[in-house]
Amino acid sequence: MSAQTNTGEQKVDKGLFASLLANSRQYGIVGALIVIIAVFQVLTGGLLLQPNTVVQLVQQNAYVVILAIGMVMVIIATHIDLSVGSLVGFIGGCIALLMQDMHINWLMAILVGIVIGLIIGVWQGFWVAYVGIPGFITTLAGMLVFRGLATTMINASIPVNDSSFNAIAASYLPNVLGFWGPFDGLTVVVGVLLILAFAYGQFRNRKKAFMVGLDVEPLSTTYAKIGATTVVIAALTYPFATSGNATQGGIPIMLVIVGVLVAVYNFILTKTVFGRHVYAVGGNRRAAMLSGINTKRVDFLLYVHMGFLSSVAQCYRV
Numbered sequence: 514m515s516a517q518t519n520t521g522e523q524k525v526d527k528g529l530f531a532s533l534l535a536n537s538r539q540y541g542i543v544g545a546l547i548v549i550i551a552v553f554q555v556l557t558g559g560l561l562l563q564p565n566t567v568v569q570l571v572q573q574n575a576y577v578v579i580l581a582i583g584m585v586m587v588i589i590a591t592h593i594d595l596s597v598g599s600l601v602g603f604i605g606g607c608i609a610l611l612m613q614d615m616h617i618n619w620l621m622a623i624l625v626g627i628v629i630g631l632i633i634g635v636w637q638g639f640w641v642a643y644v645g646i647p648g649f650i651t652t653l654a655g656m657l658v659f660r661g662l663a664t665t666m667i668n669a670s671i672p673v674n675d676s677s678f679n680a681i682a683a684s685y686l687p688n689v690l691g692f693w694g695p696f697d698g699l700t701v702v703v704g705v706l707l708i709l710a711f712a713y714g715q716f717r718n719r720k721k722a723f724m725v726g727l728d729v730e731p732l733s734t735t736y737a738k739i740g741a742t743t744v745v746i747a748a749l750t751y752p753f754a755t756s757g758n759a760t761q762g763g764i765p766i767m768l769v770i771v772g773v774l775v776a777v778y779n780f781i782l783t784k785t786v787f788g789r790h791v792y793a794v795g796g797n798r799r800a801a802m803l804s805g806i807n808t809k810r811v812d813f814l815l816y817v818h819m820g821f822l823s824s825v826a827q828c829y830r831v
Contacts, residue, residue, distance in 0.1 A: 564756035567749075568765055572682055575767040576601065576826035582778050583822035587815050589795040592641065592648035594816070596655030597823050603659040604629050605827040609671040612678065619678035627824045633659075634820020635813075642812035685757055686764045696754040697763030704750030711746075712739045774825070787814065 554561045580597050587594050604626045611622040633655070640651045673679065690698030715735050723729050756762045782788035790811045793801040802808050 562752065564752035567752040568756040571771075572765050572767050575682075575765075575771050578771050579774055579822055579826040582774055583815075583819040586778070586782065586791055587648070587819055590791050590812065590815055591795055591798070592812065592815065594637075594648060594652045594819050596637065596652040596659060597819065597826075599656045599659035599663065600630070600633060600820070600823045601827040603663040603666075604633075604824050606663050606667040606671070608827070609673055610666065612673055612675055613671055619675045622678075626827065627821065630820040630822075630824025630827075631817060632820070633823075634817040637820070638813040638816030641816060642809040648816075681766055681770075684766055685761050686766060686769065688761060688763060692762075697757070700750060700754035700763040703764065704746055704754070707746050708743050711742050715739055770825075774822070787811070791815070 550561065560566055580601070584594060584597070607629060608622045608626045611617040611625060612619055617625075637651050637655055640646045641648045685697075686699060688697055688699060690702065692698065693701065715738060719729060719735055753764055753768075754762075782791065790801070790806050790808075793804070793806055794808050794811050798808055
């Protein structure tokens with residue numbers, strides 16, 4: 514039978530094909546990404562997927578992912594933030610000046626940059642949430658203001674010579690497990706643990722859904738997800754494990770920072786009251802207000818988070 518009973522009927526999806534069809538738009542985007550990668554791999558003569566090239570792409574574009582984390586939350590709540598690019602440049606200039614001209618320790622300079630980002634987030638959040646000026650207008654003004662400030666303060670590129678600071682964006686985690694032939698041992702272990710963790714999570718979610726009487730996807734779909742994820746993680750583990758040089762290589766520090774931020778904000782959005790309120794405000798603001806949600810506070814905190822993430826992103830773009 515296709516139905517299970519648990520003080521009622523529990524429906525099971527028809528099969529793997531039905532699941533793929535239901536999520537065709539999402540899988541279509543993934544397919545388009547694979548096609549783009551394949552095209553550029555051919556056009557670059559195989560250089561795109563070289564281990565060191567993959568690592569450089571991660572290191573050079575990690576700040577975009579960090580900004581995207583905050584922007585996703587802002588967009589969910591039906592707002593926008595146009596100022597993040599100018600904000601990154603402005604705070605980055607402040608940090609560079611602190612380290613090079615005032616000779617402040619790199620860690621203290623980063624903390625000052627984060628404080629500046631939080632203050633700017635509070636400022637823009639105040640105008641959006643409590644004054645009622647749309648985020649588009651507020652952050653458009655912010656974009657122009659911070660771009661002007663950055664241009665006024667920094668009329669030339671400022672080289673940062675602090676090796677500890679530069680290592681954040683350019684170095685790897687220590688090779689604590691050594692090299693296993695051409696592979697970094699730590700990277701291989703992390704890749705295996707990620708695969709096992711994903712498989713465990715899939716079966717755990719399936720069991721929880723079954724116990725509470727929710728629809729359960731077919732087992733073939735679960736195995737397909739685990740198989741596809743295993744292929745993706747293995748494909749990413751290989752270039753990272755073989756990257757670098759004879760003395761260092763493996764997992765870039767920036768990848769760890771991005772991973773931690775993604776995990777933290779995924780927890781915030783899915784497991785906290787604030788995250789639920791963000792989705793409620795984005796789904797139906799009026800209904801959220803009538804249900805007792807302080808929508809102004811939610812809007813305000815969204816821009817505070819955006820300011821914080823902008824300051825974190827620029828710390829590795831100086």
